[in-house]
Amino acid sequence: MDPFINKIQSINNLNDAIELLENEATITAKLKEIIDFIINAHEGQFRKSGEPYCIHPILVASVASHFSNEEDLIATALLHDVVEDTQYSLDYIKKRWGDDIAHMVDGLTKIDEIREHELIPSSSHNKLLSSAMTFRKMLIASIDDVRVLVVKLCDRLHNMLTLGALPANKQLRIAEETLVVYVPIAHRLGISTIKNTLEDLAFFYIFPEEYKKIDDFIKEHQHAIQLTFNKFISSTKNLLEKNGFDLNKIQIFSRIKHYYSIYLKMQRKGVSIDEVLDLLAIRILVNEDIDCYKVLGFLHLEYKPLISRFKDYIATPKENGYQTIHTTVFYNSKIYEVQIRTQEMHNVAEYGIAAHWMYKSGAKQQPNLNWLKSLEYSNDNVEEFYADTKEDLYSEEIVVYSPHGDTFNLPRGATAYDFAYAVHTEVGNNAIECFINKVKRPLLSELHSSDIVSIKTVDYQIPRCSWNDMVKTNRAKKQIKLLCSQRQREIDELSGRNIINTVFSKYINDITSIIKVVSLHKIPHIIDYFKHVKHQIEKKIIKEQGFVARFKMYASKIKKNKFDNILIYSNFGINSVSFDHCCHPKFADEIVAFKDGNKALIHHKMCDKAYKKIINNDDMIFCKWTKDTLYHYKMVVSLPNTKGELARLLGYMSQYEGYILSVDYGREKHSYRQYCDIEFEMNISNIDEVKRMIEKKAKVIEFFSKKDAYNK
Numbered sequence: 001m002d003p004f005i006n007k008i009q010s011i012n013n014l015n016d017a018i019e020l021l022e023n024e025a026t027i028t029a030k031l032k033e034i035i036d037f038i039i040n041a042h043e044g045q046f047r048k049s050g051e052p053y054c055i056h057p058i059l060v061a062s063v064a065s066h067f068s069n070e071e072d073l074i075a076t077a078l079l080h081d082v083v084e085d086t087q088y089s090l091d092y093i094k095k096r097w098g099d100d101i102a103h104m105v106d107g108l109t110k111i112d113e114i115r116e117h118e119l120i121p122s123s124s125h126n127k128l129l130s131s132a133m134t135f136r137k138m139l140i141a142s143i144d145d146v147r148v149l150v151v152k153l154c155d156r157l158h159n160m161l162t163l164g165a166l167p168a169n170k171q172l173r174i175a176e177e178t179l180v181v182y183v184p185i186a187h188r189l190g191i192s193t194i195k196n197t198l199e200d201l202a203f204f205y206i207f208p209e210e211y212k213k214i215d216d217f218i219k220e221h222q223h224a225i226q227l228t229f230n231k232f233i234s235s236t237k238n239l240l241e242k243n244g245f246d247l248n249k250i251q252i253f254s255r256i257k258h259y260y261s262i263y264l265k266m267q268r269k270g271v272s273i274d275e276v277l278d279l280l281a282i283r284i285l286v287n288e289d290i291d292c293y294k295v296l297g298f299l300h301l302e303y304k305p306l307i308s309r310f311k312d313y314i315a316t317p318k319e320n321g322y323q324t325i326h327t328t329v330f331y332n333s334k335i336y337e338v339q340i341r342t343q344e345m346h347n348v349a350e351y352g353i354a355a356h357w358m359y360k361s362g363a364k365q366q367p368n369l370n371w372l373k374s375l376e377y378s379n380d381n382v383e384e385f386y387a388d389t390k391e392d393l394y395s396e397e398i399v400v401y402s403p404h405g406d407t408f409n410l411p412r413g414a415t416a417y418d419f420a421y422a423v424h425t426e427v428g429n430n431a432i433e434c435f436i437n438k439v440k441r442p443l444l445s446e447l448h449s450s451d452i453v454s455i456k457t458v459d460y461q462i463p464r465c466s467w468n469d470m471v472k473t474n475r476a477k478k479q480i481k482l483l484c485s486q487r488q489r490e491i492d493e494l495s496g497r498n499i500i501n502t503v504f505s506k507y508i509n510d511i512t513s514i515i516k517v518v519s520l521h522k523i524p525h526i527i528d529y530f531k532h533v534k535h536q537i538e539k540k541i542i543k544e545q546g547f548v549a550r551f552k553m554y555a556s557k558i559k560k561n562k563f564d565n566i567l568i569y570s571n572f573g574i575n576s577v578s579f580d581h582c583c584h585p586k587f588a589d590e591i592v593a594f595k596d597g598n599k600a601l602i603h604h605k606m607c608d609k610a611y612k613k614i615i616n617n618d619d620m621i622f623c624k625w626t627k628d629t630l631y632h633y634k635m636v637v638s639l640p641n642t643k644g645e646l647a648r649l650l651g652y653m654s655q656y657e658g659y660i661l662s663v664d665y666g667r668e669k670h671s672y673r674q675y676c677d678i679e680f681e682m683n684i685s686n687i688d689e690v691k692r693m694i695e696k697k698a699k700v701i702e703f704f705s706k707k708d709a710y711n712k
Helices: 003-010 016-026 029-039 054-068 071-079 091-095 098-118 131-141 146-161 168-189 192-206 209-222 224-244 259-269 289-302 345-358 370-375 416-421 425-429 474-503 527-545 547-554 608-616 643-656 687-695
Strands: 249-254 280-286 327-330 333-342 397-401 408-411 432-434 439-441 452-457 561-562 565-570 577-580 591-596 601-603 620-625 631-640 657-667 673-682 701-707
Touching: 003 054, 003 146, 003 249, 003 701, 016 029, 016 054, 029 054, 029 071, 054 071, 054 146, 054 657, 071 091, 071 146, 091 098, 098 146, 098 259, 098 561, 146 168, 146 192, 146 577, 168 192, 192 209, 192 259, 192 345, 209 259, 209 673, 224 259, 224 280, 224 289, 280 289, 280 345, 289 333, 327 620, 333 345, 370 547, 408 416, 416 432, 416 452, 416 474, 425 432, 474 527, 474 591, 474 620, 565 601, 577 643, 591 608, 591 631, 601 608, 601 620, 631 643, 631 687, 643 673, 687 701
Parallel strands: 280 333, 577 601
Antiparallel strands: 249 280, 327 333, 397 408, 432 439, 432 452, 561 565, 565 620, 591 601, 591 620, 631 673, 631 701, 657 673
């Protein structure tokens, strides 16, 4: 464990706690006043361990000040339990120390309120995981200042350090909650020191036997491990000094992978502890970004690298801002992981988002936290989360190979279709089937590290518009969307051409090859534009051909026919409509119609069979759903638990002629926020437009259209 964290754990008296805080932070007059205040406010209160309660907020503030010297954040850490556990109100804090601190204290108090209502109590035998993940989602949804989460993580860290004072059932519950709720947040915020410590502490209580095995191994081999480290570090220093590096300007540290990370690696790969390749690691800190690559070059030239284990997070940082070069090398019959970074990168890696305030006393810059919101909607498998720890919560990369031995790094859960796009856009667009380890598999098969993947392609592109939510990489998602957009535009262009050619087929074949038509892609969508184009072509024909043409034009008058929910516009006598058996379009899906004698044959717009008919210039007619078409949406919104909030939202939706189909709205007296599930219909087809409209009045947690998967 980190020496600073060990020191926190050892303190159990007020004087030592205050001394530690004074060593970590500059105690301003404001902080001195707050320290005196909380000692008085918590007087007579004691923790389960028997120590005065005020020691806890002072140590939480010490942890917070270790990551940030921002005065308001440290003040909030000192005051975080005052509103909940003493007679003093939030208004009192606001009047005495200002809105910023009061706002953060309020956020911390609300977290406790959510926890009380969302988490199954420790006395229950029911599974904690489902309620814990609900708590995590609500926590992320409700916090608008990331500093609140930083303080809460510091609070949870000290609680975990003193968990031994609680009964065994509570120890297990709090450890489980820590692993499910707080560790992923610490990971996303990039605060690796807190994340790793919380993981190991939770691991100790949840899997004590597994923890002991790892601990015994490390202690038994500690001396040999240290000697091995010393040799490698000495060799590395000599190598760098020989190549011009000033050893006074670089730092080299050794580390052993933390226990929970070792355990996950053992479970995921099915190996014993001495088979964990990156158990031993050194970290090299240099001055400049370019020095990272220079060091890497010298290491790879001197030691044999494992190329498949090389990751460059400097050129491509992780989502939480983490930047480091990772490589793994052989030296003296041992395998070492080497991490190379600058001091600035080290601060971000260790302190995460708190590094934004490390050197900015009083700074209130708030980084963009959109990426953090992904935790709010994460689709963790509750049952498998901890029964099957092979699935790492933190989604490390996998390495797969092409048949030629080229390596590809992909996120865990990536499919063979993701791999195809990683190879080349054209390979993804034209992929028809795949072989994984020489066995034919579906393109959406999930890949695992060391798989050898081969993709078979055809000489034409295959849009798979419904697969966008089934692939993992942003590259695959972007290319699928782009290919489908291109295909849709092509279909619209060709359909417009075919509709116009069919209208004038009584007069001449392929009229669009003779008379140029602008914006053919608009014709299948806009009836007025369709009529306008028809009228313009007629004028040109009449101008050139005279009275005979005028007489023929009379026979080409467009008539409107309605068949149930479908409108047909044609100058031919259409007496029935039928749906082909191949694509089964549902109400409100985009459709196309082909002329089959006196019948209109309806297909889904993205149907493969329809596409072949379209490019074959088959006769087509204008079709659309009736004007009263309604689009079906479902959403989950977060509403403040105040009188009339739901009524206001529904009243607002009624202005846009929204038809409410169902409302599921739980009511809890003491919950400050409610989550409401609403299913409704509206005659607006653009899902983004509808969502933006709702977001003006409510916080949208989930929003989707119950349309055909083609349009996802």
